[in-house]
Amino acid sequence: xxxxxxxxxxxxxxxxxxxxxxxYKVYNLPYEGKVSDLPADAIxxxxxxxxxxxxxxxxxxxxxxxxxxMIANYGVGYDTIDVDHASSRGVRVTNTPDVLTDDVADLVIxxxxxxxxxxxxxxxxxxxxxxxxxxxxxxxSKVSGKRFGIxxxxxxxxxxxxxxxxxxxxxxxYSRTKKDAPQWTHCTDIVSMAEKVDVLVITVSGGPETAGxxxxxxxxxxxxxxxxxxxxxxxxxxxAALLDALETGTIRSxxxxxxxxxxxxxxxxxxxxxxxxxxxxxxxxxxxxxxxxQLQRDNLAAYFAGKPLLTPVN
Amino acid sequence: xxxxxxxxxxxxxxxxxxxxxxxYKVYNLPYEGKVSDLPADAIxxxxxxxxxxxxxxxxxxxxxxxxxxMIANYGVGYDTIDVDHASSRGVRVTNTPDVLTDDVADLVIxxxxxxxxxxxxxxxxxxxxxxxxxxxxxxxSKVSGKRFGIxxxxxxxxxxxxxxxxxxxxxxxYSRTKKDAPQWTHCTDIVSMAEKVDVLVITVSGGPETAGxxxxxxxxxxxxxxxxxxxxxxxxxxxAALLDALETGTIRSxxxxxxxxxxxxxxxxxxxxxxxxxxxxxxxxxxxxxxxxQLQRDNLAAYFAGKPLLTPVN
Numbered sequence: 001x002x003x004x005x006x007x008x009x010x011x012x013x014x015x016x017x018x019x020x021x022x023x024y025k026v027y028n029l030p031y032e033g034k035v036s037d038l039p040a041d042a043i044x045x046x047x048x049x050x051x052x053x054x055x056x057x058x059x060x061x062x063x064x065x066x067x068x069x070m071i072a073n074y075g076v077g078y079d080t081i082d083v084d085h086a087s088s089r090g091v092r093v094t095n096t097p098d099v100l101t102d103d104v105a106d107l108v109i110x111x112x113x114x115x116x117x118x119x120x121x122x123x124x125x126x127x128x129x130x131x132x133x134x135x136x137x138x139x140x141s142k143v144s145g146k147r148f149g150i151x152x153x154x155x156x157x158x159x160x161x162x163x164x165x166x167x168x169x170x171x172x173x174y175s176r177t178k179k180d181a182p183q184w185t186h187c188t189d190i191v192s193m194a195e196k197v198d199v200l201v202i203t204v205s206g207g208p209e210t211a212g213x214x215x216x217x218x219x220x221x222x223x224x225x226x227x228x229x230x231x232x233x234x235x236x237x238x239x240a241a242l243l244d245a246l247e248t249g250t251i252r253s254x255x256x257x258x259x260x261x262x263x264x265x266x267x268x269x270x271x272x273x274x275x276x277x278x279x280x281x282x283x284x285x286x287x288x289x290x291x292x293x294q295l296q297r298d299n300l301a302a303y304f305a306g307k308p309l310l311t312p313v314n
Numbered sequence: 315x316x317x318x319x320x321x322x323x324x325x326x327x328x329x330x331x332x333x334x335x336x337x338y339k340v341y342n343l344p345y346e347g348k349v350s351d352l353p354a355d356a357i358x359x360x361x362x363x364x365x366x367x368x369x370x371x372x373x374x375x376x377x378x379x380x381x382x383x384m385i386a387n388y389g390v391g392y393d394t395i396d397v398d399h400a401s402s403r404g405v406r407v408t409n410t411p412d413v414l415t416d417d418v419a420d421l422v423i424x425x426x427x428x429x430x431x432x433x434x435x436x437x438x439x440x441x442x443x444x445x446x447x448x449x450x451x452x453x454x455s456k457v458s459g460k461r462f463g464i465x466x467x468x469x470x471x472x473x474x475x476x477x478x479x480x481x482x483x484x485x486x487x488y489s490r491t492k493k494d495a496p497q498w499t500h501c502t503d504i505v506s507m508a509e510k511v512d513v514l515v516i517t518v519s520g521g522p523e524t525a526g527x528x529x530x531x532x533x534x535x536x537x538x539x540x541x542x543x544x545x546x547x548x549x550x551x552x553x554a555a556l557l558d559a560l561e562t563g564t565i566r567s568x569x570x571x572x573x574x575x576x577x578x579x580x581x582x583x584x585x586x587x588x589x590x591x592x593x594x595x596x597x598x599x600x601x602x603x604x605x606x607x608q609l610q611r612d613n614l615a616a617y618f619a620g621k622p623l624l625t626p627v628n
Contacts, residue, residue, distance in 0.1 A: 011449075031449070102458035102482070110427030110457075117421055117599070119428050119592065120437050126591040127584060131577040135325075135345070142599040143424075144416035162480040167420070263445040270441060277440040278433065285431070285456040 004304050005045035007038075007065070010053035016293040020050065023301070031055075035064050048072060048300055051081065054262055059085040070303045072296045073313070075283070076100055079206030079233060083314050093313040094299040096292045098155060100283035105159035107282045108201055108231050111255035112148075112164075115227060115276040116141045116199075141252075145169050149197035151190060151213070152204030152232070153179050160201055172197055190214070194221035199229065206233030216241040219251050226251045231282050234259040243268050246275055257282050318618050319359035321352075321379070324367035330607040334364065337615070345369075349378050362386060362614055365395065368576055373399040384617040386610045387627070389597070390414055393520035393547060397628050407627040408613035410606045412469060414597035419473035421596045422515055422545050425569035426462075426478075429541060429590040430455045430513075455566075459483050463511035465504060465527070466518030466546070467493045474515055486511055504528070508535035513543065520547030530555040533565050540565045545596050548573040557582050560589055571596050 005025040012020065020026055027042040029035065031053065035043075046065045051057055052074040059082050062068060071086060073095045086093050114120060118140040124130075125137045146169045150157045153173040161171050161184055171184040174193050178186045187193035190213070194200055200222050204210045214228070215238040222228060228251055230237055239260045245251045247268070255276040259265040262280055269277060283292065295311065302309050319339040326334065334340055341356040343349065345367065349357075360379045365371055366388040373396050376382060385400060387409045397407050428434060432454040438444075439451045460483045464471045467487040475485050475498055485498040488507050492500045501507035504527065508514055514536050518524045528542070529552040536542060542565055544551055553574045559565045561582070569590040573579040576594055583591060597606065609625065616623050 013453075103456060106427055106457040106481070107431055107433075110424060110431055110433055113420055113424030114428050114433050117424055117595070119421075119424055119590075120434050122592050122595055123434050123590060126579070126593050131593040132579070135577070137593045137595050137598060139327075139598050139600045139603055140595070142417060142601040143420040166476040166479060168416070263449070265440070265446070276433075276437060278436050279440050279445040279451045281431070281436055281451050281454070284451060284453050286453045287456040289453055 004047050005042070006048045006050055006300065007042060007046045008050045008052070009055065009057075012050075012052065013289065013293070015290055016297075019293075019297055023297070035061055048303060050074065050296060050300065055080065057081040062086055062089060062091060070094075070300070072299045072303070074292055074296045077206050077233060078313055079235065087314045092303065092309060094296075094303075094309050094311050095313050096295045097311055099291045099295055100288050101155045101159050103285050103288045104156045104203075104231055104282040105163055107257065107278070108156075108160045108203070108229055109163045111229055111231070111257070111276055111278065112199055112201070112227070113143050115229075115253055115255040116143045116146075120276060121273075143167060146198040147172065147196060149174065149187070149193045149200045150184075151193075151200065151202045151236075153181065153184075154203065154205070156231075157201075157203040160203060169198075191218050191221045194218045194226070195223070197222070198225060199227045201229045202232045202236050204232050204236055206235050210236045212236075212238045214238065214242075216245070219245040222251050224249055224252055228254040229256075230254070231257045234262065239266065246272050318361050319356070320362045320364055320614065321356060321360045322364045322366070323369065323371075326364075326366065327603065327607070329604055330611075333607075333611055337611070349375055362617060364388065364610060364614065369394065371395040376400055376403060376405060384408075384614070386613045386617070388606055388610045391520050391547060392627055393549070401628045406617060406623060408610075408617075408623050408625050409627050410609045411625055413605045413609055414602050415469045415473050417599050417602045418470050418517075418545055418596040419477055421571065421592070422470075422474050422517070422543055423477045425543055425545070425571070425590055425592065426513055426515070426541070427457050429543075429567055429569040430457045430460075434590060435587075457481060460512040461486065461510060463488065463501070463507045463514045464498075465507075465514065465516045465550075467495065467498075468517065468519070470545075471515075471517040474517060483512075505532050505535045508532045508540070509537070511536070512539060513541045515543040516546045516550050518546050518550055520549050524550045526550075526552045528552065528556075530559070533559040536565050538563055538566055542568040543570075544568070545571045548576065553580065560586050 003025045008028045010031045047067050048070040071093045076097045078095050083093050122137050144167045148164050148171050150173040153175045172187050172193050173184050174187045174190050213236045253274040257278040299310050317339045322342045324345045361381045362384040385407045390411045392409050400407050436451050458481045462478050462485050464487040467489045486501050486507050487498050488501045488504050527550050567588040571592040613624050
């Protein structure tokens with residue numbers, strides 16, 4: 001039997017490449033590569049994308065492959081994929097939800113504590129010899145007992161809230177509809193929630209609906225003692241407003257895993273001493289990435305077998 | 315009324331100095347200062363110590379002050395104070411328990427996540443430009459679902475276990491007697507507990523009873539995937555064995571807030587890339603330090619008023 005042909009985007013780990021190549025004829029579009037550089041056979045043969053990475057997957061790329069019937073996304077967020085256009089052409093889209101929820105929530109808790117308690121600065125304090133030379137590291141900010149606000153109580157928001165529970169503070173959440181979560185306080189307005197809390201965590205999905213959801217007004221409401229944590233998408237925050245707020249002390253600090261224009265982030269971030277910068281690694285564990293790769297392949301296999309997709313988006 | 319005379323050790327924050335000087339005639343013994351350098355009046359007048367810092371408070375210093383009747387320690391650990399000798403001379407000792415429990419537990423959770431997920435290295439990855447130049451940060455290790463072992467289920471150990479609960483893994487604890495904690499598994503042997511777990515957290519008190527409690531055998535049992543977290547005292551771990559284990563890969567990594575010979579830690583630690591170093595800052599938040607200072611002063615005030623001490627040690 002002839003193997004179906006797929007197109008992979010950017011680079012995969014060895015433990016993914018091997019099973020993909022065993023099952024499919026694989027073409028690859030590297031980081032910042034152009035469709036026009038692919039061999040002509042790729043254009044005519046490719047039936048599915050194993051999508052991954054930073055680029056935008058728009059109508060132009062979807063239209064370029066006449067036999068394309070499926071886009072299997074590696075990751076839960078599919079905001080860079082033009083799903084509406086895919087649907088209009090009958091192209092199915094899948095993602096990898098659930099399997100990365102724990103990792104994202106873990107990193108959020110780690111970022112809250114690391115930034116509040118100055119873990120990176122404290123590590124530098126030891127390594128630079130400052131501790132031995134100049135004594136105690138400057139006092140930091142307590143975590144337990146703080147008021148936490150979560151923007152979006154989906155799978156990831158809920159996992160964050162559960163992990164915050166034993167820290168003894170109050171947990172508020174913003175969502176359009178009230179969730180089955182009586183232990184946490186539902187808010188219908190982000191700005192007024194930001195006024196109430198010390199730590200504001202963004203866990204909503206990306207995409208047009210949430211673009212610029214957190215702007216200058218919310219940051220002002222969070223205030224000069226406030227910590228903003230973003231592990232969703234760079235687009236959910238008005239980045240210019242955030243940089244201003246960090247530079248002027250409108251908010252105390254931020255912990256970010258996502259940005260506009262990743263990985264070429266705004267150099268203003270690099271000069272700030274009140275922000276913890278992470279390289280979009282919220283699902284970046286060996287354990288989880290292996291499971292994400294498997295789920296992507298399971299969706300591809302279901303598609304080619306004509307079976308129901310495991311985690312369809314459209 | 316004449317103010318009683320006290321001796322403070324090392325440096326205090328302004329918010330502590332002011333109320334101490336309002337209530338007492340205060341002499342100060344600076345870091346690495348000598349009793350023999352104090353004015354003669356200090357020797358004859360001092361009735362209480364407001365103790366704080368890294369030094370050893372042994373029989374020699376206690377004996378040097380004929381009117382000494384009380385040592386108020388700033389901190390929960392009093393392993394550097396010769397309490398037996400103080401008791402034999404009728405000198406009362408107090409500490410500041412409970413009020414720092416949250417902070418220590420918070421930092422332990424932060425250290426577990428920061429080290430497992432490489433938060434310090436990931437921050438450096440962004441700041442150095444590696445992300446933009448070389449792509450994704452290397453994959454790290456998942457936290458949720460791991461098996462956690464806690465050595466000592468006192469106030470701090472319990473607070474750590476409670477915070478680990480929502481991470482979905484199994485929690486084991488070592489203590490001589492079984493505690494009222496049916497949700498966690500009691501172990502009577504540290505080495506066999508270390509074999510079972512991925513993360514071993516030390517929260518026991520310091521002092522002669524726990525000196526060298528964690529040695530080469532426990533580290534070997536923890537094994538090449540294991541993470542050791544120490545937020546108790548440097549003395550509870552055989553530091554030479556730990557350095558060997560980190561250098562040879564007997565254990566995967568460590569996250570340490572305490573060491574032998576603080577703040578002049580063994581320079582071998584500084585060359586390792588599998589250890590997170592913190593400068594003994596587990597109670598180092600503004601909120602908690604203010605409460606610790608207040609409790610130290612409340613104990614002093616109770617002593618001079620002839621009232622029961624709030625948190626006596628002997």
